[in-house]
Amino acid sequence: MENIALIFWPIPVGLLTIVLGLFLLRETSRGITRDGDYKEKHAKNILIEEIKSLADSHETAAVLADLIHKDGAGSWPPRANHDHSTWPEALRVYKEIYLELAPLLPKVTPSLDDDINRACVDDFRSCFRQKLRDRVDLVRVRDLLEAAGAGRWDVFPRDTYNAFYCCIASSRHAYRWATIPVVKVAQLETVVDMPAELDEPWTYLQRHYGCDSPSGNNTSNLLLNFGTDGEHAFKINTGMPESITSSEEAFARxxxxxxxxxxxxxxxxxxxxxxxxxxxxxxxxxxxxxxxxxxxxxxxxxxxxxxxxxxxxxxxxxxxxxxxxxxxxxxxxxxxxxxxxxxxxxxxxxxxxxxxxxxxxxxxxxxxxxxxxxxxxxxxxxxxxxxxxxxxxxxxxxxxxxxxxxxxxxxxxxxxxxxxxxxxxxxxxxxxxxxxxxxxxxxxxxxxxxxxxxxxxxxxxxxxxxxxxxxx
Incomplete structure (x- = not known):
């Protein structure tokens, strides 16, 4: 409990609750606070409310509050709702397809034969394209994304939008590599044409988050890959030995x-x-x-x-x-x-x-x-x-x-x-x-x-x- 003395610095009484919130958040993250879920959320809420209250006082507070509200869905780390049953129906199929294909991605021991690997990559992508073509209704998906773009967050809540961003980003990486471990024939590609079902939503998503790389980023693939319950959502080593799956999750966390x-x-x-x-x-x-x-x-x-x-x-x-x-x-x-x-x-x-x-x-x-x-x-x-x-x-x-x-x-x-x-x-x-x-x-x-x-x-x-x- 190092530096606990910091909370006894002379401070205005009105800030005492904020300081205690800071202490609880730090101690919860260390595992010292055992009934942590409630206390962690309470501590985070105290800090976030204080940041919001400072937004009119300084540019740094205003920018941070805006980030938390818009990209964080009111929280930080950003809230991502991976509860499948709450997603708009037109979007659920993306998660279903990823979960169906995820077990086909990894192999304990990869092939060293380029011809075999080329066929493996092509087969995976072909299967992915077919599932997307057969099951995704792009018109309905587009309507939802346009509603969000117009500020209709009642139609497409921000925390679900965050989770969908992660879903599409993970799907794009799965399509890009098509096998784990990645292999030379995929590395040597210079262009990979993404299916429209993964490209069109990506354009809306990247416009919202304000970055244009087709590859996504740390936020899309890692930070948003944990739900409100702490569950790791889009995994890449489904069915692999525990040493692999635990290493993947530990790295992401x-x-x-x-x-x-x-x-x-x-x-x-x-x-x-x-x-x-x-x-x-x-x-x-x-x-x-x-x-x-x-x-x-x-x-x-x-x-x-x-x-x-x-x-x-x-x-x-x-x-x-x-x-x-x-x-x-x-x-x-x-x-x-x-x-x-x-x-x-x-x-x-x-x-x-x-x-x-x-x-x-x-x-x-x-x-x-x-x-x-x-x-x-x-x-x-x-x-x-x-x-x-x-x-x-x-x-x-x-x-x-x-x-x-x-x-x-x-x-x-x-x-x-x-x-x-x-x-x-x-x-x-x-x-x-x-x-x-x-x-x-x-x-x-x-x-x-x-x-x-x-x-x-x-x-x-x-x-x-x-x-x-x-x-x-």
């Missing part, structure tokens, strides 16, 4: 837990920014110190799960990572050039975009890659924190004052992020070094790499070292 533990950090980032703007540096220091403290359990959630005991190195590269890649493209209608798109990456995680902005750091992703792969309202939050970053305003001050203490907390936040990025660099190498003879070296976020595993790891390491050097 890392991303969900980051946002669960990130909510109180966003809240304190907003309050720290507001208090600094108001000239209340004592209150600002309190909130920056809370961010420092809350980073520890958040980053520990990564350290505690991204290791061989929870996510087996022997199966992650083959049965988990490949599904989230993309590596195909299309002809750009404006330039008439072929444009390749990459897949999912940890660099799309909101928490790190927000922290980089709060610290005044440049984003890792280029503006083009952000627009392709990061939902618009998440991009807006990172930009808002960057616009109002006050870190440089307290740097280089004399020791002893409140400014100096705020600077010390900022330095500690940077230190913890550097340690995380260094640890991630080490663990990424260990996982990417595993043998995968059925495929060429590839990451989800950067697609095909160098001809050999060693060259590929050195290539990726340059990106990780560069980001580590920028985290100052």
């Amino acid at each position: 890392i991303f969900y837990n980051v946002e669960l533990l990130g909510l109180p950090i966003y809240h304190d980032m907003v309050l720290a920014t507001i208090r600094f703007a108001q000239g209340d540096k004592v209150a600002c220091l309190k909130h920056v110190a809370r961010i420092t403290a809350q980073l520890r359990p958040l980053l520990n959630s990564y350290y505690d799960h991204m290791h061989d005991g929870k996510i087996a190195r022997s199966v992650w590269l083959s049965h988990v990572q490949g599904f989230f890649a993309w590596g195909v493209g299309h002809i750009d209608k404006t330039s008439n050039e072929w444009v390749k798109f990459d897949g999912l990456s940890g660099n799309q995680v909101l928490l790190f975009h927000a922290l980089d902005g709060f610290l005044g750091l440049e984003p890792y992703l280029s503006p083009r890659d952000q627009e392709r792969n990061v939902p618009a309202r998440q991009r807006a939050l990172g930009k808002a924190f960057k616009k109002h970053s006050f870190r440089r305003m307290v740097s280089g001050v004399l020791q002893g004052g409140t400014d100096a203490k705020i600077e010390e907390e900022f330095s500690e936040i940077v230190k913890r992020i550097r340690v995380f990025r260094s640890a991630h660099r080490t663990r990424a190498k260990a996982y990417l070094s595993q043998p995968a003879p059925e495929r060429l070296p590839m990451t989800a976020g950067k697609s095909l790499l160098e001809p050999s595993t060693g060259e590929s790891i050195r290539f990726l390491d340059r990106f990780m070292v560069r980001r580590l050097s920028q985290t100052v």
